[in-house]
Amino acid sequence: MGEGRTAACLAVGSELMGDRRLDSNSLTVTRTLARYAIPVLEKRVVGDSVELVAAAIRELVARHDLVVITGGLGPTADDVTRDAVALAVGRPIAVDAEVEGWIRERYAELGRRMPEICSTMARVVEGSRPLRNRRGSAPGLLYEARGRLIAAFPGVPWEMEEMLERDLVAEVADWSGGAVRLSRTLLLGGVVESDTEDRIRHLYPRFGRENVTILASYGVLRLVLTADGDEAAARRRLQTMETAFREILGADVAGVDVDGLATVVLAALRRRGETLAAAESCTGGLLSARLTDVAGASEAYVGGVVTYSNRLKEELLGVPRDVLLAHGAVSAEVARAMAAGARQYLQADWAVGVTGIAGPGGGTADKPVGLVHWAVAGPGVLEDHRRVFMGDRGIVREWSANAALDTLRRLLNEDRR
Amino acid sequence: MGEGRTAACLAVGSELMGDRRLDSNSLTVTRTLARYAIPVLEKRVVGDSVELVAAAIRELVARHDLVVITGGLGPTADDVTRDAVALAVGRPIAVDAEVEGWIRERYAELGRRMPEICSTMARVVEGSRPLRNRRGSAPGLLYEARGRLIAAFPGVPWEMEEMLERDLVAEVADWSGGAVRLSRTLLLGGVVESDTEDRIRHLYPRFGRENVTILASYGVLRLVLTADGDEAAARRRLQTMETAFREILGADVAGVDVDGLATVVLAALRRRGETLAAAESCTGGLLSARLTDVAGASEAYVGGVVTYSNRLKEELLGVPRDVLLAHGAVSAEVARAMAAGARQYLQADWAVGVTGIAGPGGGTADKPVGLVHWAVAGPGVLEDHRRVFMGDRGIVREWSANAALDTLRRLLNEDRR
Numbered sequence: 001m002g003e004g005r006t007a008a009c010l011a012v013g014s015e016l017m018g019d020r021r022l023d024s025n026s027l028t029v030t031r032t033l034a035r036y037a038i039p040v041l042e043k044r045v046v047g048d049s050v051e052l053v054a055a056a057i058r059e060l061v062a063r064h065d066l067v068v069i070t071g072g073l074g075p076t077a078d079d080v081t082r083d084a085v086a087l088a089v090g091r092p093i094a095v096d097a098e099v100e101g102w103i104r105e106r107y108a109e110l111g112r113r114m115p116e117i118c119s120t121m122a123r124v125v126e127g128s129r130p131l132r133n134r135r136g137s138a139p140g141l142l143y144e145a146r147g148r149l150i151a152a153f154p155g156v157p158w159e160m161e162e163m164l165e166r167d168l169v170a171e172v173a174d175w176s177g178g179a180v181r182l183s184r185t186l187l188l189g190g191v192v193e194s195d196t197e198d199r200i201r202h203l204y205p206r207f208g209r210e211n212v213t214i215l216a217s218y219g220v221l222r223l224v225l226t227a228d229g230d231e232a233a234a235r236r237r238l239q240t241m242e243t244a245f246r247e248i249l250g251a252d253v254a255g256v257d258v259d260g261l262a263t264v265v266l267a268a269l270r271r272r273g274e275t276l277a278a279a280e281s282c283t284g285g286l287l288s289a290r291l292t293d294v295a296g297a298s299e300a301y302v303g304g305v306v307t308y309s310n311r312l313k314e315e316l317l318g319v320p321r322d323v324l325l326a327h328g329a330v331s332a333e334v335a336r337a338m339a340a341g342a343r344q345y346l347q348a349d350w351a352v353g354v355t356g357i358a359g360p361g362g363g364t365a366d367k368p369v370g371l372v373h374w375a376v377a378g379p380g381v382l383e384d385h386r387r388v389f390m391g392d393r394g395i396v397r398e399w400s401a402n403a404a405l406d407t408l409r410r411l412l413n414e415d416r417r
Numbered sequence: 418m419g420e421g422r423t424a425a426c427l428a429v430g431s432e433l434m435g436d437r438r439l440d441s442n443s444l445t446v447t448r449t450l451a452r453y454a455i456p457v458l459e460k461r462v463v464g465d466s467v468e469l470v471a472a473a474i475r476e477l478v479a480r481h482d483l484v485v486i487t488g489g490l491g492p493t494a495d496d497v498t499r500d501a502v503a504l505a506v507g508r509p510i511a512v513d514a515e516v517e518g519w520i521r522e523r524y525a526e527l528g529r530r531m532p533e534i535c536s537t538m539a540r541v542v543e544g545s546r547p548l549r550n551r552r553g554s555a556p557g558l559l560y561e562a563r564g565r566l567i568a569a570f571p572g573v574p575w576e577m578e579e580m581l582e583r584d585l586v587a588e589v590a591d592w593s594g595g596a597v598r599l600s601r602t603l604l605l606g607g608v609v610e611s612d613t614e615d616r617i618r619h620l621y622p623r624f625g626r627e628n629v630t631i632l633a634s635y636g637v638l639r640l641v642l643t644a645d646g647d648e649a650a651a652r653r654r655l656q657t658m659e660t661a662f663r664e665i666l667g668a669d670v671a672g673v674d675v676d677g678l679a680t681v682v683l684a685a686l687r688r689r690g691e692t693l694a695a696a697e698s699c700t701g702g703l704l705s706a707r708l709t710d711v712a713g714a715s716e717a718y719v720g721g722v723v724t725y726s727n728r729l730k731e732e733l734l735g736v737p738r739d740v741l742l743a744h745g746a747v748s749a750e751v752a753r754a755m756a757a758g759a760r761q762y763l764q765a766d767w768a769v770g771v772t773g774i775a776g777p778g779g780g781t782a783d784k785p786v787g788l789v790h791w792a793v794a795g796p797g798v799l800e801d802h803r804r805v806f807m808g809d810r811g812i813v814r815e816w817s818a819n820a821a822l823d824t825l826r827r828l829l830n831e832d833r834r
Binding site: 016017018019020022023024026027028030031034039040041042043044045046047049052055056059063194197209210213214215224278280283284285286287288289290291292293295296297298301302303304305306307308309311312316346347359360361390391392393394395397 | 431432433434435436437438439440441443444445447448451456457458459460461462463464466469472473476480493494495532552575630632695697700701702703704705706707708709710712713714715718719720721722723724725726728729733763764776777778810811814
């Protein structure tokens with residue numbers, strides 16, 4: 001693939017070395033290169049130090065055919081990428097009149113005079129090709145040496161994206177000789193990673209271990225299948241892979257190339273012309289937020305209640321006081337009464353009820369932190385489940401919302417109409 | 418600082434080389450090391466290749482005093498970190514009976530037998546110290562050579578965080594020779610970044626531009642102040658900085674070192690001995706989820722309703738049908754009726770109502786996508802606001818939830834009791 005060519009990403013900027021910001025530009029670069037079947041095998045982030053950036057470039061260009069640098073091309077003293085490229089390849093750097101003209105023009109378009117400091121962005125590494133920036137002032141650069149390519153783009157995503165599509169794609173489009181890499185993602189609900197891996201492991205040799213990736217997220221798995229080759233062959237291959245994995249995974253597969261369980265559930269409801277309501281205690285609105293995050297949710301989702309207090313469980317959902325007293329708010333009986341009550345009082349075809357102890361406090365020997373009961377009520381069905389989830393408050397809530405959505409999804413699927 | 422010692426992060430996992438996931442563990446590592454004034458100068462991400470991981474370790478340990486590796490310690494064939502460390506340092510690796518015992522015990526706690534495959538996690542690099550994992554099964558490792566340290570932790574954040582605090586901190590706490598880097602974060606609500614920067618810019622020379630960072634997130638700003646030195650001096654410096662910035666920012670400052678507006682609002686309610694309810698339309702449970710994400714929320718937050726349909730707005734909140742017909746569901750009048758209704762029907766001292774058009778559909782010339790009305794009802798007060806937020810569905814929802822929380826915060830503060 002890509003005739004075996006590989007790439008690396010290097011993000012430059014001290015703001016990326018703190019404890020808050022991540023280098024998300026590499027995701028865009030990876031996505032762009034994937035279309036031409038060029039895998040990104042290494043990613044790096046370094047601060048604004050000429051020496052560290054130059055060392056990173058030297059190491060990466062020794063191992064990969066393409067090094068894509070983002071950031072560090074602005075006009076201030078801490079923008080070091082140009083000098084680092086010059087240092088890494090051992091070539092001088094000097095102001096180029098044409099490039100300075102681009103920058104002046106850009107400022108003129110904005111009705112401003114170019115600040116003197118900006119001429120530093122017009123410095124060009126000898127032997128490199130400067131790249132015009134049509135959405136900002138900082139030019140990029142391309143440097144080719146012995147068939148290997150160093151490309152640098154501004155760190156501003158809006159500027160970088162346009163330059164990637166124009167300048168980088170022009171360079172790499174023919175590397176793959178017409179080959180593409182396609183992928184397809186199976187979404188699985190109600191499963192855990194290790195069990196799933198045990199079930200599908202025997203298919204790895206058939207399709208290649210590197211073409212199957214499992215991504216796990218609190219009770220939801222994404223099985224990413226990839227296939228290389230010319231487009232028609234890659235499509236056929238993906239179809240074969242999907243069929244083989246579906247044969248084993250059956251009803252655990254919630255959907256293909258969909259973004260989450262909420263989307264799957266809402267689509268099933270729309271197909272059936274039915275509606276949904278939610279009654280949440282420990283998830284506290286998370287389940288509702290997940291559903292309403294999907295555009296068009298209002299066609300099937302009528303609404304929900306967050307009943308933290310017992311009083312609201314009684315008043316808004318009609319959970320009988322004696323059930324609350326006899327079994328406690330975190331119990332199968334209350335989850336069932338919440339689901340049934342939401343279905344009745346909010347007038348929906350289906351309803352979910354979730355009650356549990358998300359922590360960190362509130363656990364007992366009998367009912368530990370992480371204990372969650374959830375129930376789904378629908379036409380002729382009322383089903384409940386229980387699990388003890390491990391993790392902090394946020395994690396218990398994520399697992400709970402996913403578990404409830406998955407139970408609903410299975411019931412909507414079983415009961416096909 | 419840190420006697421000049423530096424660190425690097427290395428995240429291992431092919432799932433991090435795709436176009437979806439970023440290495441967020443490095444943020445936790447950076448935050449932990451920052452307390453001991455050890456800067457992270459390089460970050461890397463590589464796929465599951467023994468050779469690439471070993472090469473990265475070798476390069477990083479040559480440049481930095483500490484290399485913190487996350488991920489690749491699990492039991493499957495694509496978990497390569499242990500072997501990569503062995504290769505990088507040129508030492509053999511073999512199963513250690515004691516470590517295998519830890520893993521068996523961990524499975525026993527969960528009432529399961531250790532799968533055979535898991536004994537691979539008990540392999541220990543000669544000369545390294547295995548680190549017990551109390552929240553999962555994969556052990557970590559510490560390897561020290563010529564005063565430089567290689568540390569490896571599982572990629573699961575919940576497991577890694579505990580091991581960082583226990584095992585890594587024990588190693589590095591004395592590296593800084595008593596110097597620390599302290600920071601303090603002022604949380605601002607209801608402001609935009611550019612205006613705020615204009616107001617505070619003149620203080621930069623006094624405290625050093627590099628010691629003031631603004632982070633913006635949908636109507637919430639975090640102003641991060643930092644100071645270096647011995648602990649007492651750094652604390653005094655931070656106090657001076659806080660006072661100076663507060664003088665300018667006044668009531669826009671929602672809190673100091675708090676994680677968000679929800680936490681501030683819940684603390685104010687608890688202080689006042691009052692309760693809160695929420696009535697959401699366009700935010701669809703997000704506001705409720707944000708509030709209940711805070712541990713102990715149930716002391717002040719009684720619950721909420723998500724009323725997507727007009728029918729539920731009438732039935733659960735008592736919004737008069739003629740108000741809905743006269744002004745439409747997205748109107749100041751309905752936001753006010755939702756807040757007042759939630760306060761009355763959910764029996765809380767305070768209530769928030771939010772209604773708007775999050776998009777992508779549903780906008781008109783009169784009421785464009787992004788239009789949001791919110792209202793707060795409290796003892797003797799009913800106040801509403803209107804804004805048109807720019808951005809996609811998710812962004813409009815984030816802005817709306819933050820705006821509603823900030824209005825409530827200001828009312829709770831003004832009306833001190």
